Amino acid sequence: MHELSIAISIVELSEKEAKKANVSSVQEINLEVGTLSGIVVEALEFAMDEAVNDSVLQNAIIKIKKVPAIAKCLKCSKEFPVEDYYTPCPECNNFETELINGKELKIKSLVINK
Numbered sequence: 373m374h375e376l377s378i379a380i381s382i383v384e385l386s387e388k389e390a391k392k393a394n395v396s397s398v399q400e401i402n403l404e405v406g407t408l409s410g411i412v413v414e415a416l417e418f419a420m421d422e423a424v425n426d427s428v429l430q431n432a433i434i435k436i437k438k439v440p441a442i443a444k445c446l447k448c449s450k451e452f453p454v455e456d457y458y459t460p461c462p463e464c465n466n467f468e469t470e471l472i473n474g475k476e477l478k479i480k481s482l483v484i485n486k
């Protein structure tokens with residue numbers, strides 16, 4: 373499952389950060405998932421439940437926020453939210469756009485216990 377491998381890498385990254393900060397547990401983790409990332413938030417939540425076992429995230433509150441995808445028109449440079457790859461520019465109707473946000477998954481922040 374796609375989301376499980378993502379969840380595992382989130383846990384690994386958190387382990388690293390916790391080690392750097394010299395703490396044994398993370399209180400809260402905030403994730404941002406782009407609406408065009410192809411990640412199903414519900415599936416990721418489910419996968420995180422599994423992946424956090426015996427890790428620094430075991431008792432952490434996991435917050436997942438969906439962030440809207442943003443595209444930029446290559447003609448007039450307007451930036452606008454998109455639901456898919458085929459949305460034309462609302463300004464000039466141009467189909468040549470570049471996705472500047474919304475394809476990624478980010479660890480926005482980790483709240484750690486000292």
Ligand SMILES: [Zn+2]
Nearest residue numbers: 445448461464
């Ligand atoms: Zn345009």
